[in-house]
Amino acid sequence: MNAQPPISMRPGAQPPEQVAFHRRELNVILSLYGRMVAAGEWRDYGISHLRDVAVFSVFRRTAENPLYRIEKRPKLRNKQGLYAVIGMDGQVLKRGHELKTVLRVLERKLIRSVE
Template identity: 75%
Template sequence: MTIQSPTPFPQSNGIPDQISFDRKELGDILALYGRMVAAGEWRDYGISCLRDVAVFSVFRRTAEHPLYRIEKRPKMRLRQGQYSVIAMDGQILKRGADLKKVLRILERKLIRPID
């Protein structure tokens, strides 16, 4: 009898064991993150890759709850779009199929009126 360890490779039905952001998606998210860090708005982030969802969490300080969560849910891609931005209180700020368009809701936070 042999014991096999679980692998991160796709199962026989083609569905991966966990969802993750690809290189382009992560590049788009990290570009926004860099601009927000430079503006002094964000200070830390965390990435979670789970079975049904990949989450990029943004923090103002390390020990807080995330200010925003950027989620990728491939099961939602044919419905409302697989990407969403969720606020700290759980409110969905934007959802869609194009990550760059969804992230624009957070870029608006950089634009402030000058008094």
């Protein structure tokens, strides 16, 4: 049979767009993640790269819903900000243009857990 190649392999076809975290962004997120694991607060994570959003989900246990989601939404770059931290209940805890600034909401929780 003469099967057609997938769209992404056809000459001149553009691959489907996907939002992803860059290396610098992952370094910042994983640095915080490592400190929270050392404090006993977090135990697992998952990363999703979707069409409109990249999500770094943080879990206390693997089988649970995520405690927090760190999202990158390029479409909101000029509006509310590219990054957001979302709680377990879906509430936006912090939104902004700078990843380190947005992650401070989680660093405050690290300081409380260490004291």
